[in-house]
Amino acid sequence: MPNKPRVLLTRRLPPDGMKLLERQFDLEVNPLDEIMPGTMIVESIQDKEGLACLLTDDIDSKVIEAASNLKIIANYAVGYNNIDLSSANARKIAVTNTPDVLTEATADLTIGLIVSVARRIVEGDKFVRTGRFKGWSPELLLGSDIHGKILGIVGMGRIGQAVAKRAHGFGMKVWYYDKKRLPEDIEQMMSIHFSGFTQLLNGSDFISLHAPLTESTHHLISNRELAAMKETAYLINVARGAIVDEKSLVDALKGRVIAGCALDVYEHEPSVTPELLQMHNVVLVPHIGSASIEARTKMALMVCDNLVAVLVDGKRPPNIVNPEIYLQ
Ligand code: GLV
Ligand code: GLV
Numbered sequence: 001m002p003n004k005p006r007v008l009l010t011r012r013l014p015p016d017g018m019k020l021l022e023r024q025f026d027l028e029v030n031p032l033d034e035i036m037p038g039t040m041i042v043e044s045i046q047d048k049e050g051l052a053c054l055l056t057d058d059i060d061s062k063v064i065e066a067a068s069n070l071k072i073i074a075n076y077a078v079g080y081n082n083i084d085l086s087s088a089n090a091r092k093i094a095v096t097n098t099p100d101v102l103t104e105a106t107a108d109l110t111i112g113l114i115v116s117v118a119r120r121i122v123e124g125d126k127f128v129r130t131g132r133f134k135g136w137s138p139e140l141l142l143g144s145d146i147h148g149k150i151l152g153i154v155g156m157g158r159i160g161q162a163v164a165k166r167a168h169g170f171g172m173k174v175w176y177y178d179k180k181r182l183p184e185d186i187e188q189m190m191s192i193h194f195s196g197f198t199q200l201l202n203g204s205d206f207i208s209l210h211a212p213l214t215e216s217t218h219h220l221i222s223n224r225e226l227a228a229m230k231e232t233a234y235l236i237n238v239a240r241g242a243i244v245d246e247k248s249l250v251d252a253l254k255g256r257v258i259a260g261c262a263l264d265v266y267e268h269e270p271s272v273t274p275e276l277l278q279m280h281n282v283v284l285v286p287h288i289g290s291a292s293i294e295a296r297t298k299m300a301l302m303v304c305d306n307l308v309a310v311l312v313d314g315k316r317p318p319n320i321v322n323p324e325i326y327l328q
Helices: 015-024 038-045 061-066 085-090 103-118 121-129 158-169 184-190 197-203 223-228 246-254 274-278 293-311
Strands: 006-009 026-029 050-053 072-075 094-096 150-154 173-177 192-194 206-209 234-237 260-263 282-284
Touching: 006 038, 015 293, 038 061, 050 293, 061 085, 072 293, 085 094, 094 293, 103 121, 103 158, 103 206, 103 234, 103 260, 103 282, 103 293, 150 158, 150 197, 158 173, 158 184, 173 197, 184 192, 197 223, 223 246, 246 260, 246 274, 274 282
Parallel strands: 006 026, 006 050, 050 072, 072 094, 150 173, 150 206, 173 192, 206 234, 234 260, 260 282
Antiparallel strands: none
């Protein structure tokens, strides 16, 4: 067999994914059990043809410039805001992501967060564990109903749609806002109502974010938008932290401008604005939207398929996000 293509993997993946990658490639794996430092990536990437990286790796112009043989950057995530696309495009490097396989897992977590924050599950757990449960009480940990309420979904892509389906099972009404409206027959089939952004902010009881992080969604939710929400409303974010101005969110929670929030992602991940840690009406989880064994394994297989397409078969990868590199 001719020499296998050289690939850098910035963090060990679940075992099935590792086996596949090791079979196909001459693999260099980050030896540390932590995020690979940028300087190490720059150092290791120089002789590689493929890069398999995480959403926590900043693949900027410095990394791309150092990688003179690089043909593909395969992100182990659906979001790819961590990759400098214009530098990749300039060098005609394919960039791929892992859509679809994590949609249902992320939608499940979203519903979990809605229920947790509205019905105070995390608070209740702490209450029991700390020995404070002294018997059933009419006013113990009262939360908010979920059925009959309006869920406002911002970003009606795959994940937003999977959340909408689940929300109907809970008896919620679903409104959505997206820069691109879905065809009316799909809206009807899914029983979802397209609304303006302001109308969604004003009318929703729960607002859940499912948009990618781009220049236009950065701080999409800030002071003004939080002030437009109902005082009884909850904000859920499983997308990317920087879509919300975390400082404004803290102010809004302190000032009781909204009722609470549940976050899987943070503006300055992995650090979390300290005040959030003190608030009872806030549910915090550590970026685990896609963290089921099934989803993470399928994501690893997808990364492998994309690398194989480019580096072994010389083909366009199935999950390309910058197809424009193939034009001309
Ligand atoms: C997770 O946040 C992902 O983008 O896959
Ligand atoms: C991402 O997978 C989305 O389309 O929501």
